[in-house]
Amino acid sequence: MQDIDAIDRTILSILSREARIPMKSLAGRIGLSRSATTERVTRLEKAGIIRGYRADIGQLEEGQIQAFLLVTLQRTPSIGVLDRLAGFSSVRKVSSVSGQLDLVVEVEVGSINALNELRNEVATMDNVEDLTTSIVLRRGIERS
Amino acid sequence: MQDIDAIDRTILSILSREARIPMKSLAGRIGLSRSATTERVTRLEKAGIIRGYRADIGQLEEGQIQAFLLVTLQRTPSIGVLDRLAGFSSVRKVSSVSGQLDLVVEVEVGSINALNELRNEVATMDNVEDLTTSIVLRRGIERS
DNA sequence: CATGCATCCGGCAATATGCCGGTTGCACCG
DNA sequence: CGGTGCAACCGGCATATTGCCGGATGCATG
Structure with missing residues (x-):
């Protein structure tokens, strides 16, 4: 693949808010099979579009x-x-x-x-x- | 629980970089059982310390x-x-x-x-x- | 010493993942 | 045209992970 199509955009927008969602659920939401979804996500990761997954820590460490x-x-x-x-x-x-x-x-x-x-x-x-x-x-x- | 102890801190620091890590592996790293680890993470989530999990999107959407x-x-x-x-x-x-x-x-x-x-x-x-x-x-x- | 509570452990059924072979649509070429 | 390569898709099976218990342990409290 090459360009980021509409499906990829949907994936990114979902993962940017719910990074721990199972691939299966993600697949369900975007209307693709689990394997195709996993493939796309893997591609996005390898391409550097998805840099990683972060927990959003609300409260600062004491003293930070x-x-x-x-x-x-x-x-x-x-x-x-x-x-x-x-x-x-x-x-x-x-x-x-x-x-x-x-x-x-x-x-x-x-x-x-x-x-x-x-x-x-x-x-x-x-x-x-x-x-x-x-x-x-x-x-x-x-x-x- | 109440205060965030050293183990919680470790959990936060790991999750803040690898949010999609399986609870089992996380448990292994911090030296607790899987269930205890899951409990702690759930507590941190409910307490609002962990606000959510985000994919880190490297490349901005075109035009953003x-x-x-x-x-x-x-x-x-x-x-x-x-x-x-x-x-x-x-x-x-x-x-x-x-x-x-x-x-x-x-x-x-x-x-x-x-x-x-x-x-x-x-x-x-x-x-x-x-x-x-x-x-x-x-x-x-x-x-x- | 009984009670309540926070924290931990391990186990089993349900779910999700990794990995694979197989299908489809399409561009390209002899 | 048929053949080849390829990107993207699907489903299935073995393995890994999760959700959801019951039960142990340590500890403060009355």
């Missing part, structure tokens, strides 16, 4: 702190910085964005100290011009 | 646009705004943060037009003082 690092670079693109950020285990997600900012980095650390250290490391990276840290006080909704 | 709305409020707390934001289906995640900003809102829309409309709606909400929109150009790593 989430924060956003809002980064402005001296010059874009951000060669190197992205890779170096990915090297930190506390970095959860990095997005390159348009506008005044260049990067939005979501991090999760065990303490304010750890956050400060991380912040300093990132701030002193080559090419980083400005860095604002916003600690997450409260999580609202979270979908998908 | 992600963006961050960085919101400053006139006065905090943000009574009302959080709820109203949650009402938009395109809003993926809302975080209350400290610092100059008050809210970081992650959204995903089908078009720039839709983003603009959303932006306008949020900007004209009562209590919203300032709003910066940053479109995601590229997604870097994403963990957990």
Whole structure:
């Protein structure tokens, strides 16, 4: 196969909300046999469309702190910085964005100290011009 | 049960990366019987610690646009705004943060037009003082 | 010491999965 | 045209996993 057709889209949308659903039930919902469904899912996994399956943990571990690092670079693109950020285990997600900012980095650390250290490391990276840290006080909704 | 002990933590950390793992294998890894493991997982689900299981979709749907709305409020707390934001289906995640900003809102829309409309709606909400929109150009790593 | 309760274990029937051979529709080619 | 290859589908059987018990154990409580 090659392109993602309507059936694949349905599969993705179902799995993105109910990842532990049995293949048989999934097959039932999309109107295919179990084996065909499994084949499609396997393909999607191998193609990297489905990266994995995650439990959605609602409540943070005690003492875990989430924060956003809002980064402005001296010059874009951000060669190197992205890779170096990915090297930190506390970095959860990095997005390159348009506008005044260049990067939005979501991090999760065990303490304010750890956050400060991380912040300093990132701030002193080559090419980083400005860095604002916003600690997450409260999580609202979270979908998908 | 009541508090989340070390075993629960292990369960969460395993499930947050491999949500489709069979309970039997999970049990093997943490050194408990299958039934005890299933019980714990069920408890975690009912307690809302595990909110659900999601397939991690790597590639965005064609034409889908992600963006961050960085919101400053006139006065905090943000009574009302959080709820109203949650009402938009395109809003993926809302975080209350400290610092100059008050809210970081992650959204995903089908078009720039839709983003603009959303932006306008949020900007004209009562209590919203300032709003910066940053479109995601590229997604870097994403963990957990 | 009895009672209640949380937690654990193992077992059996019901279900789901992995793996296979077989069918179908279709494009391609001598 | 018939033959070949291929992608996608189906169903079936052996094996693995789950749901759903009953029962053991440790522990706090009256």
